[in-house]
Amino acid sequence: MSAYLPGTLTDLWDLLEEADTAVMAGGTDLLVRRRAGKCAGRICCLERIPELRGVQEEEGVLEIGATTTLTDLLESATVAARLPMLHQAVRQLGSPLVRNQATLGGNMCTASPAGDTLPALYALGAQAVLLSRRTERVLDVAEFIAGPGRTALEPGEILARVRIPLPEPNAVQHFEKVGRRRALAISVASLAAVLRLDGDVVRDIRLAFGSVAPTVLRCAEAEAWLTDRTLTADNLRHAAGLVRSAVLPIDDVRATADYRRQVAGNLLLRLETYRP
Amino acid sequence: MQHEPYDIGPARPRLDALAKACGAELFSADSYPPGLLWAGARRCGVPHGILRGVDAAAARALPGVHAVLTREDVPGSNRQGIVHKDMPVLCGTRVRHCGDPVALVVAESRDILRQALALVRVDIEPLPVLADIDAALAPDAPLIHEADGSNVLLAAEIRKGDAEEALAQCDVVLEETFFTPSQAHAFLETENGLACLDEDGVLHLTVSTQAPFRDRFEIGHALGLAPWKIRVHSPFLGGGFGGKDGATVQCLLALAALRLPGRTIKMWWDREESFLAGYKRHAARMHYRLGAMHDGTLKSVVCRLWYDSGAYAHLGGEIMELGMEHAAGPYRVEHMDCRGLCVYTNNPVAGAFRGFGVAQVSLAFEGMMDRLAGRLGRDPLDLRRQNALRRGDRNCAGVTLTSSVGLDECLRRVRDHELWTTRHTWKKAAPPFTRRGVGIAAVFNGMGYGRGLADNAIAKIELTPDGRFVIYSGVPDMGQGNASTFAQIAGEMLCQDAGRLEVVQPDTERAHPSGSASAGRTTYTFGQALIKACELMTAKLVRRAALALMIDEPGGITLVPGAVRHLPTGKELPLAAMGAMLPRDDRVCVAEYLMPVSREVPDTGRDFPLGFPHLIFPFAAHLVRVEVDELTGLVRVCDYLAATDGGRVLNPQNFHQQIEGAVAQGLGFALMEGFGTENARITTPDLSTYLIPTSLDFPDTQSVAVETLEHSGPFGMKGVGEVGLNGPLPAVASALSDALGARIDRAPVTPAMILELLASRGAQA
Known part of the structure; x- marks a missing residue:
């Protein structure tokens, strides 16, 4: 095995021109x-x-280098203070050993529907900055992730x-996050929600569900229904x-599709x- | 503190603690002698089939491959098994589960081994797969072992009184069917070992094994070797839990070593191979009818048990026997009719596992007690106390309990604990979307092999020329701490400090034959032998010291740390002087012990050639508090209490660690560890799909010792290695029933099951 x-x-860029080269940013998925x-x-x-590494805040936007480790994210005061949902998602990902190695960019490029940081990134409206020798482009995270295990990256291009x-x-x-145990568990279903409240009226809401569809799912129907309505149990x-109708879950060894569908809806009740 | 004796009673640190914490203690897996070769098995990957052929040509041609062996290369019977010898070393004509080995490859490196294994071509004609007990029992089912004439490994019964007749007289009769899953031991150190055939034709093995002395016979039988030409060394194990009781790598390693004399061969299963080819807990189905009177008196239990043995016997019959012997629980029940079927299927091979057959029935008998308490409107703890076995009672197998019985005291400790007394207020304080429940369980677990198989140990202790004592252990230490307890026993008996005590891990060449590390018998049996050996040593040293000190009468001589002292004169002789003075033969003492068996001859259980009945039982009462999340069905274990009667406690730290570990493993069994198969193929092949608890999943267990006095045991103790595993599943089932208002009849309890129960019975809580 050759590693560079x-x-x-x-x-x-020179190395990426060689055929059959995999990019590794941590390796906790790739090496497995x-x-x-x-x-x-x-x-x-x-x-x-x-x-490719580090956390920087500029004009209301947080820029996180793709190879920033999850431990670095956990230790970032800005992430803890301004992005508590991402902080929480990272804290429940893997174990300290995995987090020391794994990176935010790696979690995105693996593009698993169960990727723990992804629902938060979808709900927050994150963007991916892609770089190659000659080009730079910016995609919404939902465009960046094309399907389970697939991204919009072209050959010779990386997530920067x-x-x-x-x-x-x-x-x-x-x-x-719902997992089968409290640490080192793959998500069975998850919900990331960002909402603005005016009293008890929902003014703006973004809902992103993990592990219940081929990619993270933003549920526009549920968002639209809740907007300008009160945050009551009935609503x-x-x-x-609406969430249960929108999700497309599968059966696997961790949970059944029926369970995932039911719980995806239930998570909203919280x-x-x-x-x- | 250097001269403080390493004695019985206090929580003395383990002798091996520092070496293990520093990584200096070498496990079998840590051994890489120069020039070693790697051996690996080609697993068939098919649950059931006729093996038409194995094409090893491509693998043999790969540079760096030293041998590829198949059935034709196996001398001897080619059959392994502890009692029932039905498991081939290498399959020749038939494969019976996905992990069956069809070829053995020996290669220069692990990499080459992996490539060569992939090159072995196997031609298998599939046979119908018997994926569960019912399929195997169907009238037209193919026979997994044709010579047996049936897929039933053992059909047995234990009967007492007239259970059906008594049931008809009962005020209340309850009926239920329970299911428990297969479970993987998931020890840290997977199955591994080394083997080498020396110039004198002696086969040396170093293996992570619970039974080094028995291994010699198993290897000898399978490969046609004289057991005395086989030497087995068993370093500390990185976990065993029953999964290393019986051959794992032994016969394959020995076969490779016979083919390549002079070479050291190493085999080490990775996690996936361990899950595929290693032993598992028997999945079970249990149908119960319980009869009782209005006042709560238990009268009769009629039950039918089915244990899935997988492809081979291992100790399936003996394991089911223990379940049957415990089938009516630790209660006075006048009548019992228990019938069991242990059945071959094409599932992974089931074998010994902590809680040996009893972990299964514990869910059933305690589930019946909860249902009875519910029916009669009784306090569940009080109902258990009313029926709890006491010393002098006959248990459900008809055996008089002449040994210590502390169950009622265990239950009283739970009853008086604040986790029980405050349960109603705690339940009412449940946060939003949360239900709380409190459950209890009363359990027991027979200790030792039972009648029919000598449960013996032989201890050897040596005074070294520099005045220390070396104990030659005959029973491995899997991590439970018995090696250190052996040192503590010697420290107590000989009044010596830890620095003067050393324990040599089992080596069939240096220690004397002793039984396996299993059945909660390790410290009990070897400990008794060691006490006797220490008594002999003391008597010897006193007499030798009298000679050396020129005292004509050995009275008034005693051992003190590092010396022998004559009390009347104050004269002392250092142990180093005595060690230097005596020849080796005179510095060694050997003694043995045989565990007592029941003298009663119950008129039942005739189907068991060995292992029935048991005489000595540790008992326990467990309490658990759980929280259920209504939105996700996730269960949080909030508090856990275990009151255990293991007789007198020799070392509180080791005692509580046994209980804490067993509870964690039992909670895993209750809530997440279902070893999955679909059509006899494994669906949980690794630790990302087969989940075991992490430190975040469960609270600390509060462990309370109920110290009865077991007169037959060393310093009054009984073995507690297993009983702690039997409590968590029934206790959690009981707590969940309390939280949900619906009964649990199977494990592991999944979040999906909880949501279903909430949906069906939601209004009741």
């Missing part, structure tokens, strides 16, 4: 797949390229940064019905606790 550790983007014989070839690690517009300080940020129950 370029220190600059220039070196990286390799061990299972699901992928082979050369590995090009991004961890030594300084431009994630841009997250910071929500208003008084916005409610809610994240809940939430109605919206939960929002009632934010009612003033």
Whole structure:
């Protein structure tokens, strides 16, 4: 097995021109797949390229380098204060050992419907900054992720940064993950919600569900129903019905599709606790 | 503290604690002698079929491959098994589960081994798959072991009184069917070992095994070798729980070593192979009818048990026997009619697992007690106390309990604990979207092999020339701490400090034959032998010291740390001087012990050639408080209390660790650990799909010792390795019933099951 550790983007672009080269940003997914014989070839690690790492705030937008580790995110005061839902999602991802190695960009590029950071990124309206030797483009996270395990990355292109517009300080940020145990568990269903309340009336709401469809699912129907309505159990129950119709879950060893569908709706009911 | 004796009673730190914490203690898996070769098995990957052929040509041609062996290369009977020898070392004509080995490859490196295994071509004609007990019992089912004439490994009964007749006289009769899943041991150190055939034709093995002495016979039988030409060394195990009781890597390693004399061969199953080929807990189905009187007196239990043995026997009959012997619970029940069927299927091989057959029936008998309490409107704890076995009672197998029985005291400790007394207020304080429940369970677990198989141990202790004592352990330490307890026993008996005590892990060449590390018997049986050996050592040293000190009468001589002292004169002789003075033969003492068996001859259980009945039982009462989330069905275990009667406690730290570990493993069994198969193929092949608890999942267990005095045991103890596993599942089922107002009849309890129960019975809570 050949592994490369370029220190600059220039070196990286040269390496990526070789055929059959996988980009690695942490490896907590990639190396598991390799061990299972699901992928082979050369590995090009991004961890030594300084431009790809770090957390910066500029004009209400947080820019997070793709190879920023999840532990770095947990230790970022800005993330803790301004993006508590992302902070919570990261805290429940894997174990300390996994978080020391795994990166935000890696979690996005794996593009699993169960990726723990993804619902928060969808709900926050995050954007992906893609870089190649000659181009730079910006995609919404929902465009970046094309399907289970698939992204919009072209050959020779990498995910360089994630841009997250910071929500208003008084916005409610809610994240809940359902796993089969309290640590080191793959999500069975999850909900990330950002909402602005005017008294008990919902003015703006974004709902993103994980593990209940081929990709993270924004539920526009439920969002539309709840907008300008009061945050009551009855309204939430109605919206939960819309969620259950919208999701496309599967059966697997962790849970049945029926369970995922029911719980996706149920998770919404928890929002009632934010009612003033 | 250097001269403080390493004695019985206090929570002395384990002798191996520092070495393990520093990573200095070498487990079998840590051994990489120079020039070793790697061995691996080609698993068939098919649940049931006729093996038409194995094409090893491509694998043999791969550079770096030293041997590819098939059935034709196996000398001897090619059959492994502890009692029932039905498991091939390498399959020749038939494969019976996905993990069956069809070829053994030996290679220069792990990488080459992996490539070579993939090159072995296997031609299998599939046979109908018997994926569960009912399929195997169907009249037209193909036979998994044709010579047996049936897929039933053992059909047995234990009867007492006239249970059907008594049931007809009862005021209340309840009926229910329960299901418990297969469970993986999931030890940290997976199955592994090394083997080498030396110039003298002696086969040396170092194996992570619970039964080094028995392994010699199992290997010898399978490969046609004289057991005395086989030497087995068993370093500390990185976990066992029953899964390393019986051959895992042993015969395959020995076969490779016989083919490549002089080479050291290593085999180490990865997690996936361990799950595929290792032993599992028997999945079980249990149909119960319980009869009782209005006043709560239990009268009669009629039950039918089915245990899924998987493809081979292992100890399936003996395991089911233990379940049957405990089938009516730790209660006075006048009449019992228990019939059991242990059945071959094409599922992974079931075998020994902590709670040996009893973990299954514990859900059933305690589930029946909860249902009875509900029917009679009785306090569930009080109902258990009313019927609890006491010393002198006959248990449900008709055996008089002559050993210590502390169940009622265990229940009283739970009753008086604030987790029980404050349960109503705690339940009422449940936060939004949450229901709370409190459950209890009373359990027991027979100790030792039972009648028919000598439960013996032989202890050897040596005074070294530099004045220390070396104990040659015959029973492995899987992590439960018995090695250190052996040192504590010697420290107590000989009044010596920890620095003068050493325990040598089992080596069939250096220690004397002793039974396995299993059945809660380890410290009990070996401990008794060791006490006797220490008595012999003391008597010897006193007499030798008298000689050396020129005292004509050995009275008044005693051992003190590091020396022998003559009390009347104050004269002392250092142990180092005595060690240097005596020849080796005179520095060694050996003694043995045989566990007592029941003297009664119950007029039942005739189907069991061995292992029935048991005489000594540890008991326990457990309490659990759970929270159920109504939106997700997730269960949170909030508090756990275990009151355990294990007789006198030799080392509180080791005792509580046993209970805490067993409770965690039992809670895993209750809430997440269902080893999955679909059409006899594994659906939970690794630790990302087969979940075991993490430290965040459960609270600390509050462990309380109820110290009865077991007169037959060393310093009054009974073994507590297993009983703690039997409580969590019934206790959690009881707590969930309390929270949901609906009964639990199967494990593991999944969030989906909880949501269904909430939907169907939601209004009741």
